[in-house]
Amino acid sequence: MRVIATAGHVDHGKSTLIHALTGTHPDRLEEERRRGLTIDLGFAWTDLASGERLAFVDVPGHERFVPTMLAGVGPVPAVLFVVAADEGWKQQSEEHLAALDALGVRHGLLAVTRCDLADPGPATAQARDRIRSSTLGAVEAVAVSSRTGAGLADLRAALGRLAARLPDGDADSPVRLWIDRSFTVRGSGLVVTGTLDAGRIRRGDVLVTARSGRPVRVRGLQALGEETDLVRATARVAVNLKDLDKESTGRGDALLTPDSFLPCLRCDVRVHGGTPAAELPRTAVAHIGSAAVPVHIRPLDADLVRLTLPAPLPLRIGDRAVLRDPGLRRVLAGLTLLDPQPPELRRRGSATRRAAELGDASGTPSETAELRRRLLVRRGELTAMGVAVHTTPVADDWLADPSHWTTLRARLAELVTAHLSQRPTEEGIPVEAARHRLGLPAVSLVEALVTPPLRMIRGRVTTGPTGLPAAVADAVHRLTTDLADSPFAAPHAQRLAELGLGRRELATAVRHGAVLRLAEHVVLLPDAPLLAADRLSELDQPFTVGTASRALATTRRVTVPLLEHCDGQGITQLLPDKRRRCGPRIRPTPVTPPP
Numbered sequence: 001m002r003v004i005a006t007a008g009h010v011d012h013g014k015s016t017l018i019h020a021l022t023g024t025h026p027d028r029l030e031e032e033r034r035r036g037l038t039i040d041l042g043f044a045w046t047d048l049a050s051g052e053r054l055a056f057v058d059v060p061g062h063e064r065f066v067p068t069m070l071a072g073v074g075p076v077p078a079v080l081f082v083v084a085a086d087e088g089w090k091q092q093s094e095e096h097l098a099a100l101d102a103l104g105v106r107h108g109l110l111a112v113t114r115c116d117l118a119d120p121g122p123a124t125a126q127a128r129d130r131i132r133s134s135t136l137g138a139v140e141a142v143a144v145s146s147r148t149g150a151g152l153a154d155l156r157a158a159l160g161r162l163a164a165r166l167p168d169g170d171a172d173s174p175v176r177l178w179i180d181r182s183f184t185v186r187g188s189g190l191v192v193t194g195t196l197d198a199g200r201i202r203r204g205d206v207l208v209t210a211r212s213g214r215p216v217r218v219r220g221l222q223a224l225g226e227e228t229d230l231v232r233a234t235a236r237v238a239v240n241l242k243d244l245d246k247e248s249t250g251r252g253d254a255l256l257t258p259d260s261f262l263p264c265l266r267c268d269v270r271v272h273g274g275t276p277a278a279e280l281p282r283t284a285v286a287h288i289g290s291a292a293v294p295v296h297i298r299p300l301d302a303d304l305v306r307l308t309l310p311a312p313l314p315l316r317i318g319d320r321a322v323l324r325d326p327g328l329r330r331v332l333a334g335l336t337l338l339d340p341q342p343p344e345l346r347r348r349g350s351a352t353r354r355a356a357e358l359g360d361a362s363g364t365p366s367e368t369a370e371l372r373r374r375l376l377v378r379r380g381e382l383t384a385m386g387v388a389v390h391t392t393p394v395a396d397d398w399l400a401d402p403s404h405w406t407t408l409r410a411r412l413a414e415l416v417t418a419h420l421s422q423r424p425t426e427e428g429i430p431v432e433a434a435r436h437r438l439g440l441p442a443v444s445l446v447e448a449l450v451t452p453p454l455r456m457i458r459g460r461v462t463t464g465p466t467g468l469p470a471a472v473a474d475a476v477h478r479l480t481t482d483l484a485d486s487p488f489a490a491p492h493a494q495r496l497a498e499l500g501l502g503r504r505e506l507a508t509a510v511r512h513g514a515v516l517r518l519a520e521h522v523v524l525l526p527d528a529p530l531l532a533a534d535r536l537s538e539l540d541q542p543f544t545v546g547t548a549s550r551a552l553a554t555t556r557r558v559t560v561p562l563l564e565h566c567d568g569q570g571i572t573q574l575l576p577d578k579r580r581r582c583g584p585r586i587r588p589t590p591v592t593p594p595p
Helices: 014-022 030-035 063-073 091-103 120-132 152-165 350-357 367-374 379-384 402-422 431-438 443-449 470-482 493-499 503-511 528-536 545-552 556-569
Strands: 002-008 042-047 053-058 078-084 107-113 140-143 176-178 181-185 189-196 200-202 206-209 215-223 226-228 230-232 235-242 254-256 263-272 283-288 291-299 304-314 320-325 330-339 376-378 398-400 454-457 460-463 516-519 522-524 572-574 580-582
Touching: 002 014, 002 091, 002 152, 014 042, 014 053, 014 078, 014 107, 014 152, 053 235, 078 091, 078 120, 078 152, 091 120, 091 320, 091 330, 107 120, 107 152, 120 140, 140 152, 189 254, 200 215, 215 230, 230 235, 254 304, 283 304, 304 350, 367 376, 367 379, 376 379, 379 398, 398 402, 402 431, 402 443, 402 454, 402 460, 431 443, 431 460, 470 493, 470 503, 503 516, 516 556, 522 556, 528 545, 528 556, 528 580, 545 556, 556 572
Parallel strands: 002 053, 002 078, 078 107, 107 140
Antiparallel strands: 042 053, 176 189, 176 254, 181 189, 189 235, 200 230, 206 215, 206 254, 215 226, 215 235, 263 304, 263 330, 283 291, 283 320, 291 304, 320 330, 376 398, 454 460, 516 522, 572 580
């Protein structure tokens, strides 16, 4: 199926022409029929000679209904522009063309109606000249009379050629169906209609509404009046929804594939055609898809502005929009969306810097360009903006700009070096502290940055070979010298401090197994239990704490925790009478202290 919208001045015969082509009058409302004036969007379809079906979205031409016209044209890829031979180019012809140009519509056909009432030549020449300066460019023109049927065959052939040039919709993309009508059918419930320009919808699918975020199930589908189980882009579609009422949705809302779009409350856009960015009013109405929303405008540069929306819309990079002044009833400019998730502008000069960042942005989604601007971004966020992702995540689902990632790795190495220099007794910088200093959103990113010579140890990032920090190793060496002749004469707290084993240093030495801490301020070397086992085994069994103290040449301050440690190792056994005896010679694996 191909979808084409009409455009043109009021009462130039758009609806009558569609009726002549399809046999169906697109005007649905009694008032429209009575007044001969299209007020709302109309729909009709016909079969082309090629066998392809062509659906028409008939839009109103009166200036009061331009928002309705834009709701119909917004999601449609091509236009049938209608100009009456007896009236020629008119006011709404100009505004409709400005809107089509703003939306970047590139496929079109000119139908000059009422050729039975006037020579179509002058109107054709005038219209083609005006249209040529828009994004439509040079269009084929056909003169027709809906009353006599003259030229209808030629128009059908031209429509066939136009349909053959239209791009195919991407049926594998997520669904974003802009709703242009909603109504209730007795016995079926809510039905919404729209032009499906991407994706596919199946009966039974669960979609979400952009306006409320509520999940809704597709109860039924129609395409061109026929029930179907599957609709692929591009198509006019009517969707019967379950669990939703008419008050909860309507024109300007959208049905979305879940988790495929991000809600946009502000966006940076490029302005083209019409009014320069600096001369735009502070507020206007933006027409995006079938939505028409008031926006606040903040200029960033000569052709860049930031829009702030009153409610979130599901927007993507490259979306086109029309900026219109409803008071003056004219199109101000066209918009191309560059960033639907821009950073906040908080500091002086941030708008200028932001404009420089977007200087080469064209609205074409580019993974390389987005990574360069965002530096770090989740894969799902980038795909939700319409960017095809091919890069492998650096951690979890995080993507990184390669140059920025290299810089982060160098900065982490600098942080580790500085931390070890300032705190030589610590093993390295805590990973959470490194995350904070680097401004990273997740600890997993810090861990992913750790490559040789950096390494992770017990929640810290450090560098160099495995071993004690030099200052701690020196302190342990001094302790070893102190205990050389009296291995069980554990120094008191003051002596430990004199040796360089303060609280932090001692904790580091214990973690590395360089010392054995039996109790508060009771510190021996790691081989103390084995040495004790040798001496205690020479005593008469069983023995008391006092006997053990004399054998080990130390005090009860050391002997009691040492014996309790030996009990746990199976070196000694505690008897019911509080005496001990040496157990089977089960020796713990010795820990060799670092040099």
